[in-house]
Amino acid sequence: IRTFTTKSFPMCPTPNPANCSPGLDPTDAPDRLCEEGQPLVSNFSRKTHILILATTRSGSSFVGQLFNQHSDVFYLFEPLYHVQYALIPKMPQNKSPSERRVMLGASRDLLRSLYDCDIFFLENYIKPQPVNHTTDKLFRRGASKALCSYPVCDGLGPTDVYLDEGDCVKKCGSLNLTLAMEACKDHAHVAIKTVRVPEVNDLRALVEDPRLNLKIIQLVRDPRGILASRS
Known part of the structure; x- marks a missing residue:
């Protein structure tokens, strides 16, 4: 559950079949919360x-x-x-x-x-x-x-x-x-x-x-x- 905090949330890319065309990164998709063991990407949200x-x-x-x-x-x-x-x-x-x-x-x-x-x-x-x-x-x-x-x-x-x-x-x-x-x-x-x-x-x-x-x-x-x- 996401709450208001000054800390960033660990996010990870989600594979998207719509982005599987040649030359496109299949992980270029909306972020989601990472599961244990997956690579983390910081989500520094603005105000x-x-x-x-x-x-x-x-x-x-x-x-x-x-x-x-x-x-x-x-x-x-x-x-x-x-x-x-x-x-x-x-x-x-x-x-x-x-x-x-x-x-x-x-x-x-x-x-x-x-x-x-x-x-x-x-x-x-x-x-x-x-x-x-x-x-x-x-x-x-x-x-x-x-x-x-x-x-x-x-x-x-x-x-x-x-x-x-x-x-x-x-x-x-x-x-x-x-x-x-x-x-x-x-x-x-x-x-x-x-x-x-x-x-x-x-x-x-x-x-x-x-x-x-x-x-x-x-x-x-x-x-x-x-x-x-x-x-």
């Missing part, structure tokens, strides 16, 4: 970008916290909240297709920037706008372990444990986005949770972006369960 996509009341917060607890993962909770509330007041209630494209374009641009650890890009949507890259208005900052731990949280030391969400807001003070950016770069993977992308097809541009190594986890729940959870 993984994870998007947890769901509708509300579908368990996305729980799944997000599973990633959040991993020491190699930099996790952000609903950063697209800021896009939604920065742009929606400027749009009519019945949004046209062109206005919807504006929302989706802004959301995709923000996701791409965050996966590249460009946290400053969020400043375009946080209200009031951060001063000197510092803000206390990041939505649910306390839901991110990385943002509530040393050195991003100046109220904690290197040996202090991660704070609960409520304590994080009280003890950590304003969020220094410069420190948040550095923390993001220090983590091996970036995970983002959102319920603000209507369809997975809207993310095609990100999936096809060669600069990203995007993995999408789409959660689907029986609508009867969603309805029951609201009662």
Whole structure:
């Protein structure tokens, strides 16, 4: 089972009958985990970008916290909240297709920037706008372990444990986005949770972006369960 780790996985080539034409290497095929005694080839994977996509009341917060607890993962909770509330007041209630494209374009641009650890890009949507890259208005900052731990949280030391969400807001003070950016770069993977992308097809541009190594986890729940959870 492959898990998130800073270590590379031992991989080995798999013979592929489709590559048995003259002049082609029959071992030129997708990698697989090696069995004992087979030659090893290191698989140094690049940073993984994870998007947890769901509708509300579908368990996305729980799944997000599973990633959040991993020491190699930099996790952000609903950063697209800021896009939604920065742009929606400027749009009519019945949004046209062109206005919807504006929302989706802004959301995709923000996701791409965050996966590249460009946290400053969020400043375009946080209200009031951060001063000197510092803000206390990041939505649910306390839901991110990385943002509530040393050195991003100046109220904690290197040996202090991660704070609960409520304590994080009280003890950590304003969020220094410069420190948040550095923390993001220090983590091996970036995970983002959102319920603000209507369809997975809207993310095609990100999936096809060669600069990203995007993995999408789409959660689907029986609508009867969603309805029951609201009662």
